[in-house]
Amino acid sequence: MKRSVLKLLVAAAAACAAVALADEQRPNIVLIFADDLGYGDLGCYGATKLKTPNIDKLASEGCRFTDAHSASAVCTPSRYALITGEYPHRKNLYAPVFLKTGLVVDTGKQTIASVLKEAGYETAIIGKWHLGFGEKKPDWNGELKPGPLELGFDYYFGVPVVNSHPPFVYVENHRVVGLVPEDPFVYGQKAKTQEIPEKMKLDHIGGADAAHALYDDYQVGTVLTEKAVEWIKGRGDKKFFLCLATTNIHHPFTPAPRFQGTSACGLYGDFVHALDWIVGEVFQTLESQGVADNTLIIVTSDNGGMFNHTGQETWKMGHELNGQYLGYKFDAWEGGHRVPFIARWPGQIKAGTTSDELICNVDMIATFAALTGQTLKAGQGRDSVNILPALKGNPVERDHLLLSPFRKTHLSVRKGKWMYISGRGGGGFSSPKPGNHGFGGPAAITFSGRENSDIENGKIKKDAPPAQLYDLDQDPAQTTNLYRQYPEVVQEMEALLETYQSDTSKKK
Incomplete structure (x- = not known):
């Protein structure tokens, strides 16, 4: 009996020592x-x-x-x-x-x-x-x-x-x-x-x-x-x-x-x-x-980095604020949040x-x-x-990631290689004219030399899809919107996004 108690005490002391060591580490x-x-x-x-x-x-x-x-x-x-x-x-x-x-x-x-x-x-x-x-x-x-x-x-x-x-x-x-x-x-x-x-x-x-x-x-x-x-x-x-x-x-x-x-x-x-x-x-x-x-x-x-006046000036000097990625602070595009x-x-x-x-x-x-x-x-x-x-x-055990730009209309989901943006454009501020104190948006994309299949002359094309889907493995710079090419992926991403939007609406 005494031996059993002694063993328990020794085990308890060892456990305490292990915890103390863990705390130290x-x-x-x-x-x-x-x-x-x-x-x-x-x-x-x-x-x-x-x-x-x-x-x-x-x-x-x-x-x-x-x-x-x-x-x-x-x-x-x-x-x-x-x-x-x-x-x-x-x-x-x-x-x-x-x-x-x-x-x-x-x-x-x-x-x-x-x-x-x-x-x-x-x-x-x-x-x-x-x-x-x-x-x-x-x-x-x-x-x-x-x-x-x-x-x-x-x-x-x-x-x-x-x-x-x-x-x-x-x-x-x-x-x-x-x-x-x-x-x-x-x-x-x-x-x-x-x-x-x-x-x-x-x-x-x-x-x-x-x-x-x-x-x-x-x-x-x-x-x-x-x-x-x-x-x-x-x-x-x-x-x-x-x-x-x-x-x-x-x-x-x-x-x-x-x-x-x-x-x-x-x-x-x-x-x-x-x-x-x-x-x-x-x-x-x-x-x-x-x-x-x-x-x-x-x-x-x-x-991400912000494309204000100073950001535009540094771009002209050859510095790419957000590397190869499309967009800037406020945007749903990668440059806004990567x-x-x-x-x-x-x-x-x-x-x-x-x-x-x-x-x-x-x-x-x-x-x-x-x-x-x-x-x-x-x-x-x-x-x-x-x-x-x-x-x-x-x-890491992550199935997906939700990402928020400045506008709630562009709430976005990343899952695996796919990035889904629930609206047109970046969802950030619009830049009135290249060189002005704009903060991103279609005109800033044109000014910075970035390409995107939905943007032409600083404006979103009239026939652009209502939302965006990108394969980031093949197209990390988000040059090509694949919304119409992969309807099944769009449906999956929209359903995933809806779970978050429904959850939020129930709280209101």
């Missing part, structure tokens, strides 16, 4: 989530007009994915998918939010941060938030609550909306940095210390000059990097998760002076150089702290590898749960797939 996680970084914007993805040695080094020491996607071709919906593991169309979220929007994520949802916090990680998000604050709308003069801290993050510092829109301040945890009661924000006013762009259909928010004075477009990347480095150094021996959501390379293109003129493709390339420096600073900090080799580092983007994705974790991810597995940023919550031995609660992270096998060179 769990990596820190650093997710660098760039803004508008296109598939063709990095050296390791074929860029020749700019240099990205720090990011390229991570690729050479880890795995580079060639079929990775953002769940949306738009910033806010893409961030929603990353944080929740849920397709943004389920929230009817297709467009970016701005300074009058409350938190778009239900605080009852599990998030990538809450899952890791439950596993004992310290968590932070530094950089662009862009998911709203407050119950109904933000109180810029008071507590910005709920926000990141109510979604599992222990710490937040960053840009609350987007670097091209007001209020042009930093927020730390629940409050605007530098705000004083005597100088509150007032809608409809311009700040004295900050040049604010034209309305762009939004209200200005002025006043709070002390808070505005701390915000310098050309130093945002440096400030965010310093905060990230400081936070990593403060973790000691504790496991941590950092999401560094950079404002690079979203417009306005404002690289710090030391980066200006360093690329062969203008301010666009210079801003990518600044991003590469940010990645290098973070990696050097991990090394100096002795944790680089037990940290899973991921570098990816919230959507993004760089690089992962480094020595001993677990084989160095110098490339994967063509179909993965998505919506997959992070399931992956982080698997990484820490957790099971997501019922109904949580419902669209997320564990991609740990892919990181280690094995197949």
Whole structure:
């Protein structure tokens, strides 16, 4: 009897030791989530007009994915998918939010941060938030609550909306940095210390000059990097998760002076150089702290590159923002959502590898749960797939992927080699004339020299099919719409898409 009890105690002790060892081997996680970084914007993805040695080094020491996607071709919906593991169309979220929007994520949802916090990680998000604050709308003069801290993050510092829109301040945890009661924000006013762009259909928010004075477009990347480095150094021996959501390379293109003129493709390339420096600073900090080799580092983007004025200028200089792929940010075409994705974790991810597995940023919550031995609660992270096998060179159990452009009329499905787009054109903004400040669309395709069988002289042909089907194995650049050639595939994809549309309509 005593011997049996002793055996049980020994077995229990061994099990506890095994669990402790597993906890020790769990990596820190650093997710660098760039803004508008296109598939063709990095050296390791074929860029020749700019240099990205720090990011390229991570690729050479880890795995580079060639079929990775953002769940949306738009910033806010893409961030929603990353944080929740849920397709943004389920929230009817297709467009970016701005300074009058409350938190778009239900605080009852599990998030990538809450899952890791439950596993004992310290968590932070530094950089662009862009998911709203407050119950109904933000109180810029008071507590910005709920926000990141109510979604599992222990710490937040960053840009609350987007670097091209007001209020042009930093927020730390629940409050605007530098705000004083005597100088509150007032809608409809311009700040004295900050040049604010034209309305762009939004209200200005002025006043709070002390808070505005701390915000310098050309130093945002440096400030965010310093905060990230400081936070990593403060973790000691504790496991941590950092999401560094950079404002690079979203417009306005404002690289710090030391980066200006360093690329062969203008301010666009210079801003990518600044991003590469940010990645290098973070990696050097991990090394100096002795944790680089037990940290899973991921570098990816919230959507494809944007064909605005600066994007057009860099195109003229010979730089292809999204590589060979058709379309730009906001589009259902590949250029809108196929993004760089690089992962480094020595001993677990084989160095110098490339994967063509179909993965998505919506997959992070399931992956982080698997990484820490957790099971997501019922109904949580419902669209997320564990991609740990892919990181280690094995197949992923994914049947299909749903992709959202700017317009809900173009909700799209990827299954195997087939990409189905439920409308004509890219589903993003239309560019009025080549050379103007357009953001994509048929005219931009003509301007950029891309070909598509449905487009002629910057317009969709009158006899073009009502939707689009592409064989990405044979035609990755999406030159030829096969909608009429494969009616049986179209029917299958439409039926698959209908399951999502029906599910959403039932909730309304």
